Amino acid sequence: MSVALASIARLEKVRKTYQMGSETLDALGGIDLDILEGEYVAIMGPSGCGKSTMLNILGCLDRPSSGHYILGDIDVSKMEDDNLSEVRGEKLGFIFQSYNLIQQLTVIENIEVPLYYQGVAAEISREIAIEMASKVGLGHRLDHKPFELSGGQQQRVGIARALVNDPIVLLADEPTGNLDSRSGAEILDLFDELHEQGKTIIMVTHDDEIGRHSQRVIRLRDGLLESDIRNG
Amino acid sequence: MDSRLLQGRNANPLSPARLRRTVILGFKSLWLHRLRSLLTVLGIVFGVCSVIAMLAVGEGASFEAQEQIRRLGSNNIILRSVKPPESQSNSAEQTYVIEYGLVYDDLERIRGTIPGVTVVVPNRIMRKRIWNATQRADADIIGTVPWFPEMKKLQLAEGRFFSELESDEKENVCVLSASIAPALFPLTNPIGRRIRVESDYYKVIGVIDVESGRPGSSDEGSNLDRVYIPLTTARARFGEVLRKQSSGSFENEKVELHEAVIQVEDQDEVEEIALIIEDILSRNHKKRDFELEVPLELLRSAEETARTFNILLGSIAAISLLVGGIGIMNIMLASVTERTREIGIRRALGAKHRDIITQFLIETVLLSATGGALGVAVGIVIPIAIGSFTEMKTIVTPEGPILAFTISGIVGIIFGIYPAVRAATMDPVEALRHE
Numbered sequence: 001m002s003v004a005l006a007s008i009a010r011l012e013k014v015r016k017t018y019q020m021g022s023e024t025l026d027a028l029g030g031i032d033l034d035i036l037e038g039e040y041v042a043i044m045g046p047s048g049c050g051k052s053t054m055l056n057i058l059g060c061l062d063r064p065s066s067g068h069y070i071l072g073d074i075d076v077s078k079m080e081d082d083n084l085s086e087v088r089g090e091k092l093g094f095i096f097q098s099y100n101l102i103q104q105l106t107v108i109e110n111i112e113v114p115l116y117y118q119g120v121a122a123e124i125s126r127e128i129a130i131e132m133a134s135k136v137g138l139g140h141r142l143d144h145k146p147f148e149l150s151g152g153q154q155q156r157v158g159i160a161r162a163l164v165n166d167p168i169v170l171l172a173d174e175p176t177g178n179l180d181s182r183s184g185a186e187i188l189d190l191f192d193e194l195h196e197q198g199k200t201i202i203m204v205t206h207d208d209e210i211g212r213h214s215q216r217v218i219r220l221r222d223g224l225l226e227s228d229i230r231n232g
Numbered sequence: 233m234d235s236r237l238l239q240g241r242n243a244n245p246l247s248p249a250r251l252r253r254t255v256i257l258g259f260k261s262l263w264l265h266r267l268r269s270l271l272t273v274l275g276i277v278f279g280v281c282s283v284i285a286m287l288a289v290g291e292g293a294s295f296e297a298q299e300q301i302r303r304l305g306s307n308n309i310i311l312r313s314v315k316p317p318e319s320q321s322n323s324a325e326q327t328y329v330i331e332y333g334l335v336y337d338d339l340e341r342i343r344g345t346i347p348g349v350t351v352v353v354p355n356r357i358m359r360k361r362i363w364n365a366t367q368r369a370d371a372d373i374i375g376t377v378p379w380f381p382e383m384k385k386l387q388l389a390e391g392r393f394f395s396e397l398e399s400d401e402k403e404n405v406c407v408l409s410a411s412i413a414p415a416l417f418p419l420t421n422p423i424g425r426r427i428r429v430e431s432d433y434y435k436v437i438g439v440i441d442v443e444s445g446r447p448g449s450s451d452e453g454s455n456l457d458r459v460y461i462p463l464t465t466a467r468a469r470f471g472e473v474l475r476k477q478s479s480g481s482f483e484n485e486k487v488e489l490h491e492a493v494i495q496v497e498d499q500d501e502v503e504e505i506a507l508i509i510e511d512i513l514s515r516n517h518k519k520r521d522f523e524l525e526v527p528l529e530l531l532r533s534a535e536e537t538a539r540t541f542n543i544l545l546g547s548i549a550a551i552s553l554l555v556g557g558i559g560i561m562n563i564m565l566a567s568v569t570e571r572t573r574e575i576g577i578r579r580a581l582g583a584k585h586r587d588i589i590t591q592f593l594i595e596t597v598l599l600s601a602t603g604g605a606l607g608v609a610v611g612i613v614i615p616i617a618i619g620s621f622t623e624m625k626t627i628v629t630p631e632g633p634i635l636a637f638t639i640s641g642i643v644g645i646i647f648g649i650y651p652a653v654r655a656a657t658m659d660p661v662e663a664l665r666h667e
Binding site for chain 1: 234236237239241242243244247249250253257260261264573574576577578579580581582583584585586587660661664
C-alpha cells in the first residue's frame with residue numbers, strides 16, 4: 001500500500017464527560033487518533049472503557065465535550081444537530097449488533113431509508129438499493145419483512161443499508177455479536193471483501209478473534225488509548 | 233461517491249414526492265396496529281358525526297319554527313282584542329255589557345296616519361252553533377274581508393272566497409274550513425248548499441284546502457272548525473254585543489273587532505310601524521285591552537334561539553371532538569415511546585428533526601382525517617335515519633360536514649404536534665439504546 005494515504009477521520013484531544021449528579025465522569029479523557037482512508041480498524045477493550053462513546057462520536061451521533069473531530073475534511077465537533085444528521089446520511093454507514101431494521105418495512109425499503117432522507121428520487125434509490133441487496137446476496141429476498149429472515153440475513157440487510165449511500169466510513173458495533181459462529185464468519189468475510197474494495201471500516205468488538213480480521217487494533221482502557229497496533 | 237446519488241435530489245420532507253411516500257409509510261405503520269388505530273379513530277368518528285347530526289337536528293328544528301312563523305306573514309302585524317283583567321272580576325257577579333277591544337275607528341286611524349300600511353284585515357270572531365238540517369257543529373264564525381285568504385296564505389279546495397261586492401251587499405255567503413265541511417256535509421258536496429246559524433241561512437261558496445293550513449302552523453289550522461262570512465254581514469246579523477254563558481251567569485261582551493291583521497309594504501319598517509301602532513292604540517285604549525303580535529319579531533327571536541341552540545349543540549360536539557383528539561394524542565405518545573428505537577435508527581441514518589416531525593404528524597393527521605371522513609359518512613346517515621324514523625325534521629347543510637371535517641383535521645395537527653416534537657427531540661444515542 002502507498003505511504004501517502006489521506007486521513008479520513010481524525011480525533012484531536014477528544015474528551016467526553018458526563019455529569020452524574022455532582023460528579024463529573026470522564027468517558028473519554030483526551031484522545032488523539034488518525035484513521036486513514038481504506039483502513040480496517042478494530043476498537044477493543046473491556047466494557048466501560050469508552051469504546052461505545054468513541055463510536056458515537058466517530059458516528060456523529062454525539063459531540064465531544066472538547067477537542068475536535070475532523071471527518072473527511074470538515075470539523076464536525078461543533079455542528080448543529082440537523083447538520084450532523086446530514087453528515088450521517090451522506091458520509092457514514094452504520095451496522096449495529098442487533099441489526100436495527102425497521103420492522104414494518106421490507107428488505108428493499110429498509111435498504112432505501114438513508115437515501116430517502118437525502119431526498120434521492122424514488123427510481124434511483126430503488127435501483128441502487130437493489131444493487132446493494134444483490135451485493136450482500138439478498139437479491140431474492142427484496143420483499144420480505146425483517147422477521148421473515150435469519151439473523152445472518154438481517155445483518156446482510158443492515159450492511160446493504162450501510163453501503164447504499166456510498167459512505168466514506170463504515171461504522172460497525174459488534175456486528176457479529178448476535179450471530180452464530182457460521183453466520184458471523186460469513187459476515188466477517190463480507191467485511192474483508194469490503195475492505196479489499198477500499199472501504200474504510202471502523203469496528204467495535206470485544207472478540208480478539210474478530211479483531212484479527214482487521215488491519216489495525218486500537219485498545220482503550222478507562223477512556224484512554226492503551227495501544228494502537230497495526231497488524232502485518 | 234456514486235454520482236446517481238446526486239441526481240435530482242430533494243430533501244424537503246414537504247415536497248409532493250416525499251410527502252406521498254411519507255403518507256404511504258404512515259398508513260403502513262398504522263396498519264401494523266390495526267385494532268389500536270381503529271379504536272383511536274373511533275373517538276374522532278363519534279365526535280365528527282355528533283357535530284354533523286346535532287347541527288342537522290338543530291337546523292331542522294329552527295327551520296320548522298321559522299316556517300311556522302313565516303306562515304303568519306313576516307310583513308304582518310297582528311292585533312288582538314284582549315279582555316282587560318279588571319272587567320273580568322266584575323262580570324262574574326252581575327250581567328251587564330262589557331265593552332272592550334279594538335274598534336273600527338282604530339283601524340281607520342292606523343290606515344289614515346301611517347304611510348306604508350297596505351292592507352288591513354279586520355276580523356270578528358264569534359262562537360256559534362251551525363246547522364245543516366239535522367247535522368250540527370260548533371264553530372267560530374269569522375267575519376272578515378274578501379282579501380283574507382291572500383293575507384293568511386290560505387288556498388281554497390273548492391269554490392271561491394266571497395267577493396267585495398258580496399261584502400258590500402252584506403250577503404249571506406260563507407266559506408267553510410276544511411274540518412267543518414265534512415262534519416256538516418258528510419255525504420254531499422257543500423258548495424251551493426245552505427247552513428243555518430241562529431235564524432239566518434248562509435250559502436256555502438267555498439271550502440278551504442287542508443294543505444294550506446297545516447296543523448299547528450297558524451291559527452287557520454285545518455283542525456279548527458271555522459266559518460268565514462263577510463264582516464259586513466257579521467255586523468248586520470249578529471250586532472255588536474255577544475252573549476256568552478260562563479259558569480252559570482251570562483256575560484255580555486261588546487267587541488267590535490277580535491283581530492286585525494295589518495300588512496306593511498316594506499319588511500324593514502315592520503317593527504317601527506308596530507311601535508307607532510302601539511302608540512296610537514295606547515292613546516285610545518287606556519285599559520290596555522289589546523295585544524300586538526309581530527311575527528317578524530317572533531322570527532327574529534326564533535332565529536336567536538336557534539343560534540343559541542346551535543352554539544350549545546356545537547360546543548357539546550366540539551368537546552367530544554376534543555376528547556377524540558386527546559385520545560389520538562395519548563395513542564401517539566404511546567406510539568412514540570414504543571417506536572423510540574425506530575426513531576433512533578432513522579436519526580442515525582440521516583433523518584433530521586423535521587423529517588421525524590413530519591412522519592409522526594402525518595400519522596396523526598391520517599388518523600384524524602380517516603376518523604373525520606368516516607364521521608362525515610355516519611354523520612350524514614344518522615340525521616337521515618332520524619328524519620325517516622321519527623317526526624323530527626333534520627337538515628344537513630354543507631357547512632356541517634365541512635366544519636366537522638376541518639375541525640378534526642385541526643385537532644389532528646394540534647394534538648399531533650406534541651408527540652411529534654417529542655419524537656424528534658429524542659437523543660439518537662439514547663433512542664438507539666432503547667429496548
